[in-house]
Amino acid sequence: MAAVGGFPESADVVVVGAGSCGSVLAGRLSEDPERNVVVVESGPGHRGPEEFPPDLNDAGVLPVGPNSRWTWPYPVELTSGRSGWIARGRVLGGSGAVNGGYFVRAQVEDFGDWPASWSYEQVLPFYRAIETDWDFTGQWHGTDGPIPVRREPLEAWHPISSAFADVAHAAGHPDDPDKNAPGSKGIGPVPLNIRDGVRVGPASAYLIPNLDRPNLTVRSDTTVTRVLFSGTRVTGLEVSTTSEVRMIRTSEVVLTAGAVATPHLLMLSGIGDADHLSALGIPVVADLPEVGAEFTDHPEIVVPYRYRRPVTRTRRTPALQVTLNTGAIEMRPYTASFGDLIPGAGAGKPCLGVVLMRPHSRGEIRLLSADPGDVPRVSYRYLESADDRRTLRDAVSHAEELMHAGPMSRLLEPEPIELSDQWLADHLGTSLHLSGSCRMGVNEDESVVDERCRVHGVDGLFVVDTSILPTVPSRGPHATAVMVALRASTFL
Ligand SMILES: Cc1cc2nc3c(=O)[nH]c(=O)nc-3n(C[C@H](O)[C@H](O)[C@H](O)COP(=O)(O)OP(=O)(O)OC[C@H]3O[C@@H](n4cnc5c(N)ncnc54)[C@H](O)[C@@H]3O)c2cc1C
Incomplete structure (x- = not known):
């Protein structure tokens, strides 16, 4: 071109x-x-x-x-001894x-880490100006910005999205219809910058x-x-x-x-x-x-399963339709395996992503040489914090409970989980949110x-x-x- x-x-x-x-x-x-x-x-x-x-x-x-x-592909070290790209x-x-295409705002408390001139009140007009929200109006939402924001209607939900929402509700998680409203938490549809299947x-x-x-x-x-x-x-x-x-x-x-x-x-x-x-x-x-x-990103534990019966997904189905946000954790029932979502990635298993959204671990980018053609060394240092490991272990346990509950267990069979720090490291990925x-x-x-x-x-x-x-x-x-x-x- x-x-x-x-x-x-x-x-x-x-x-x-x-x-x-x-x-x-x-x-x-x-x-x-x-x-x-x-x-x-x-x-x-x-x-x-x-x-x-x-x-x-x-x-x-x-x-x-x-x-x-x-x-640009970059080789990285996710945690000690575990490389990836x-x-x-x-x-x-x-x-x-x-x-x-998951287009969601930061939470009000996230701006506590920012300089005072970047408080939620000061940035809200800019969040509103970038979007036209098709589902919600009012003080939190934009009506004439160039990026469309919409959520998938219930009738378009993939079976995994519906089953996961059902078990999360049954487990007592609150309904979260608008993840772009301050104080959002619980289970609900993700805001997407996708119109008619196009980003x-x-x-x-x-x-x-x-x-x-x-x-x-x-x-x-x-x-x-x-x-x-x-x-x-x-x-x-x-x-x-x-x-x-x-x-x-x-x-x-x-x-x-x-x-x-x-x-x-x-x-x-x-x-x-x-x-x-x-x-x-x-x-x-x-x-x-x-x-x-000291960069930050979201470590993601990939919890694999297999479907008990064939499920269909159309080309228009986004990778993610709903999430559960609870405490520092986001759970993502992906609508397809990464093998299917990423052309050329090879075979993959369907999975639930269990993601730490407020990690304590901090990464580092350093030069390997002064040659601009050499990629830098990217060390994530995920799972170095004991707090992060504990939060993720607890979250994977909860994910396992949800996967064995009612509609989820009728739809899928999780792989056995022997929960340990090693198991976390073996199932570790990143959300690419550096x-x-x-x-x-x-x-x-x-x-x-x-x-x-x-x-x-x-x-x-x-x-x-x-x-x-x-x-x-x-x-x-x-x-x-x-x-x-x-x-x-x-x-x-
Ligand atoms: C596969 C993937 C999926 C993601 N999914 C989501 C999601 O669903 N929701 C979400 O919120 N976030 C998601 N993210 C993260 C989000 O897309 C990024 O955080 C955001 O787009 C970063 O914007 P940026 O402007 O900082 O950088 P980028 O959008 O990456 O832009 C950097 C640009 O600079 C160019 N560039 C770099 N170096 C040079 C150079 N030396 N000379 C000239 N040009 C250069 C690059 O080619 C690139 O075009 C995802 C990221 C990836 C990679």
């Missing part, structure tokens, strides 16, 4: 990565016709809705398997173009409709390899295509490369822990030890960007993506990522 736009020599502002946040920022910043906005995206682009790759439209699958054309979107729309992500909502603006250039298939500085002032970017390395001159750069690539790029550019950078021969521009440090690898904060010693998304210690450099969330929200992060980008666009 051709790059969108010619090769720009300079710009007023360059947005690095046309993913979930980058799409919103590019669309919003280019509303000012006097501002020359360039977006550099490593993955393929498309010039309009008609060129949108059809396999990205289908919200019934996650196109992130080993042969995907739309992802994660995918991040690498295409116009980024991870939001390949994700599960409507930030690229389709904010970027693609504006590609014909004369002051907006999207340069796809081009990877930023370094931010360039004169002293501590941004002067431009080094970028590479398959055929050449070039520079783009600019005094303002917004990194929206996502929670793995953004800390990677910062460190390659001399911003990070000074000892770590010096050991790799990278000249230090700003000593910020929190770059790549956040907080360049945290926002008021204290320079404990964060990477300030409340206005400015990188500490340098001029002209901003970060606006899930890396700046102080901790991963206790719900999926996508709606929060879009909210953050929309709010940031008001002061960038």
Whole structure:
């Protein structure tokens, strides 16, 4: 697919990565016709809705398997001695173009970890502005935003969604019809940014409709390899295509490369822990030890079962229709195995996801070399916290009870569970919600960007993506990522 736009020599502002946040920022910043906005995206682009790759439209699958054309695969260590890999979107729309379509807000108490200027009251107008909620109106919901939010009607529920909701209600969990209302907890339908089986992500909502603006250039298939500085002032970017390395001159750069690539790029550019950078021969521009440090994500225990009778799922059925949110745990009765949801992933068993939404464990991203072509080392350090292990063991026990109850036991037979820390490690995965690898904060010693998304210690450099969330929200992060980008666009 051709790059969108010619090769720009300079710009007023360059947005690095046309993913979930980058799409919103590019669309919003280019509303000012006097501002020359360039977006550099490593993955393929498309010039309009008609060129949108059809396999990205289908919200019934996650196109992130080993042969995907739309992802960066990263090898990771999930917990000591247990490796795996994660995918991040690498295409116009980024991870939001390949994700599960679960579009839910953070909880009010999640903002207790954020600077005071990012309280729930202050961010609510931006959550509302991004959406049109098809099911609910009133003070919590948007009515004219570009992203549709809807829940699956009961008649479209997969048998696993209905059976799981029945047993959760019978076990005393409250009904939770609106997971985007403050105080939501219990069992209920998930809000989805899916319309007629098609994901409507930030690229389709904010970027693609504006590609014909004369002051907006999207340069796809081009990877930023370094931010360039004169002293501590941004002067431009080094970028590479398959055929050449070039520079783009600019005094303002917004990194929206996502929670793995953004800390990677910062460190390659001399911003990070000074000892770590010096050991790799990278000249230090700003000593910020929190770059790549103490990130958070949702560890997910995959509890497998087999169906007692064949169940049917249509192409329109999303991966997830209902969740149970109880305490720090989210339970996800997926409507298909990951083998079926992810093309090329191989055979998989149907499963219930038991997910820790408020983990204590903290991960780390570090460079393996100063070569931009080498992926960084991503260590999740899941299950290192005794509290996390205990909460997950208790949750798996409860999941087992639910799976052996009434409608669930008539539908499926769980595999035997010999619950131990080893069993947890053997069934461990991640929800791919990585956040907080360049945290926002008021204290320079404990964060990477300030409340206005400015990188500490340098001029002209901003970060606006899930890396700046102080901790991963206790719900999926996508709606929060879009909210953050929309709010940031008001002061960038
Ligand atoms: C498979 C999958 C399923 C998920 N499911 C859900 C879900 O159902 N609900 C939910 O809430 N969350 C989900 N998430 C998480 C959510 O989608 C992400 O948190 C969110 O999209 C991240 O947005 P971002 O803007 O921070 O980064 P991204 O959307 O990942 O955007 C980063 C962009 O930057 C580009 N880029 C990176 N490095 C460079 C570089 N050096 N030069 C140029 N461009 C670069 C990338 O190609 C990408 O397009 C899922 C994530 C994945 C991967």
